[in-house]
Amino acid sequence: xxxxxxxxxxxxxxxxxxxxxxxxxxxxxxxxxxxxxxxxxxxxxxxxxxxxxxxxxxxxxxxxxxxxxxxxxxxxxxxxxxxxxxxxxxxxxxxxxxxxxxxxxxxxxxxxxxxxxxxxxxxxxxxxxxxxxxxxxxxxxxxxxxxxxxxxxxxxxxxxxxxxxxxxxxxxxxxxxxxxxxxxxxxxxxxxxxxxxxxxxxxxxxxxxxxxxxxxxxxxxxxxxxxxxxxxxxxxxxxxxxxxxxxxxxxxxxxxxxxxxxxxxxxxxxxxxxx
Numbered sequence: 001x002x003x004x005x006x007x008x009x010x011x012x013x014x015x016x017x018x019x020x021x022x023x024x025x026x027x028x029x030x031x032x033x034x035x036x037x038x039x040x041x042x043x044x045x046x047x048x049x050x051x052x053x054x055x056x057x058x059x060x061x062x063x064x065x066x067x068x069x070x071x072x073x074x075x076x077x078x079x080x081x082x083x084x085x086x087x088x089x090x091x092x093x094x095x096x097x098x099x100x101x102x103x104x105x106x107x108x109x110x111x112x113x114x115x116x117x118x119x120x121x122x123x124x125x126x127x128x129x130x131x132x133x134x135x136x137x138x139x140x141x142x143x144x145x146x147x148x149x150x151x152x153x154x155x156x157x158x159x160x161x162x163x164x165x166x167x168x169x170x171x172x173x174x175x176x177x178x179x180x181x182x183x184x185x186x187x188x189x190x191x192x193x194x195x196x197x198x199x200x201x202x203x204x205x206x207x208x209x210x211x212x213x214x215x216x217x218x219x220x221x222x223x224x225x226x227x228x229x230x231x232x233x234x235x236x237x238x239x240x241x242x243x244x245x246x247x248x249x250x251x252x253x254x255x256x257x258x259x260x261x262x263x264x265x266x267x268x269x270x271x272x273x274x275x
Contacts, residue, residue: 007062014072025207034077040084075108109145116158124167130185172215183226198233
């Protein structure tokens with residue numbers, strides 16, 4: 001994800017996902033399996049290699065930041081994510097500062113303190129709603145770990161301060177969570193828990209069969225203004241990757257099981273193909 005002053009890589013932790021967030025196309029997949037530490041680090045290595053940044057590390061490198069916001073819930077594959085990020089951060093590994101790494105969770109509350117203590121990277125939370133009714137619908141994990149419990153875990157997150165604010169991700173869904181009242185309640189919750197926070201407003205990225213629509217640009221701006229006016233940063237994230245169905249919430253793989261004989265036949269056909 002290129003920007004003027006940084007290049008951010010979105011990294012996956014699982015193949016598929018179990019959370020079934022209703023606005024997320026990835027959530028319509030079944031969980032296939034957890035990724036190993038090597039497969040997680042391998043995504044970073046592959047990106048650097050494709051950018052010509054491996055094995056050398058040129059001045060002004062393009063890949064500067066990592067976000068664990070790809071497919072899957074990182075805290076449901078905690079040990080592998082922890083071990084992978086330790087390699088990424090190690091001075092004898094990829095030597096990327098923990099301040100340049102953000103881990104995103106939908107709210108696996110029991111693992112959040114461990115993430116802060118054992119990994120220590122920046123925290124992002126997929127909040128997306130400010131009432132139990134709406135969050136129960138769009139983020140079903142809320143039925144297990146409610147908003148109040150989640151926000152208290154954010155308040156207790158090790159290392160969170162004004163210099164290392166917690167990011168709340170908030171997908172803008174038309175007539176569902178985008179009203180002025182929702183914006184004011186978001187401000188109230190952040191203030192109530194005295195959270196060092198910023199809010200990323202994410203225009204909904206549509207996909208076939210999605211049950212929601214994207215909030216209008218005017219509604220997004222109005223929501224953002226209410227939060228900004230309360231002294232909380234609330235930038236609107238520029239959608240990236242919609243043209244290839246690779247934007248936030250659009251990651252989904254099409255796969256099919258094949259027998260060993262079918263795989264062997266495909267491999268043989270490739271070997272015999274001209275050129």
